[in-house]
Amino acid sequence: MWLDITVRKAAFVSAYEEERLLAEAGDAGALVGFQGRVRGQDGELPLAALHLEHYPGVTEDEIARIAHEAAQRWPLTACRVIHRVGRLAVGEGIVLVLVASGHRAAAFAAAEFLMDYLKTRAPFWKREEFIDGSSHWVEAKASDDAAAGRWEAQA
């Protein structure tokens, strides 16, 4: 499996990443992509931006470990993950996951598996900045833990 993982401040261009992935994906019949974006109305107050931080080096290693676990569960040919950090305004992309596989079920499952882990176990911390200027650190969500737990129950 071709694998490339990046955590960075800069925005991603999904078309460019898709082209790179397809060049490495071999005879893959299925490509599943996920993009997460900053929502303006996710909670009670209108959001202005998210501030994301990570543990440089450790976060990339964790994501790679998770991606290799996905490749053991499903026959993937290529996988690309970009996760952004820093200040991300409403509407900006946060995360891009691209997965290529021979068949669609494997590609869908692996992409969802990666996203569940990225949202619940990868070392990212998020502060919400509201349009009134206030801000607070987001607390861990139980529903995301449940989503990631699904995969452990199957293992």
Add this chain to the structure above:
Amino acid sequence: MWLDITVRKAAFVSAYEEERLLAEAGDAGALVGFQGRVRGQDGELPLAALHLEHYPGVTEDEIARIAHEAAQRWPLTACRVIHRVGRLAVGEGIVLVLVASGHRAAAFAAAEFLMDYLKTRAPFWKREEFIDGSSHWVEAKASDDAAAGRWEAQA
């Protein structure tokens, strides 16, 4: 929900379609994309191309019906489907599905639901052209019926 469905011979450019969709998707936090491509080694003989045909008008209506069903099951903000017909060489894109939603679980589920239907119930017929020049009509696969059946059991 913004919805656009096209069946055509021409190739699709996923970056263009993604941009159009995002312009219509409102405050969507999750975008899931699926691209299916012609595989060279899906069966026993190396493939040269697929020939796809459909029932013009009826096929588009069926896909729209399925997309509206998806929108009743999950809170989607935008959906784009392009399905190609005609002669499609190995490596070419066959189908593009893009789904935007507030949350990732809904976007993943809806995209997989649409793909299961497109693969099993939508009026498309496929002839395989092999590199030795021979060709034959593909027969319906039981495993795809099972995939689509999942959704009916939940309904």
Add this chain to the structure above:
Amino acid sequence: MIRILYFGFLREALGRDEESLDWAGGTSEDLLSLLRARGDDWAAALAPDKVFRVVVDREIKRGVAEIADGAEVGILPPVTGG
């Protein structure tokens, strides 16, 4: 008179894309019986497991459907996706 459209392998098996047929009224089952009676080739190509759906005036029918004079009738073999 009705217009019949054939798709997928049916076009090759029956040697035509479409045809016009005199029609006194009846159901999709009546039409299929009439076509199957044309000979062994037709009976084999249009065997029950080879006909997935019948489309009447661009609407996919599940089960037996009425076909009025002047209708467009599509005969769909099992679909095989993209």
Add this chain to the structure above:
Amino acid sequence: MIRILYFGFLREALGRDEESLDWAGGTSEDLLSLLRARGDDWAAALAPDKVFRVVVDREIKRGVAEIADGAEVGILPPVTGG
């Protein structure tokens, strides 16, 4: 001497990104006890449900981990994803 890195809300709650600390050896639990003993603010910020994982020399540990002199120790609050 070990180097301790703080992340997320811990940086603000403890007023620092990192610090160096004399270390005679011990486990991650020993370190957390030592830090919690600095006062109520520290005990509250580093309460068991506020510490998700300890990272020793860039490796995430599940459960109690040995910390050697010279180590880099990251203290991770519950992660909140992207």
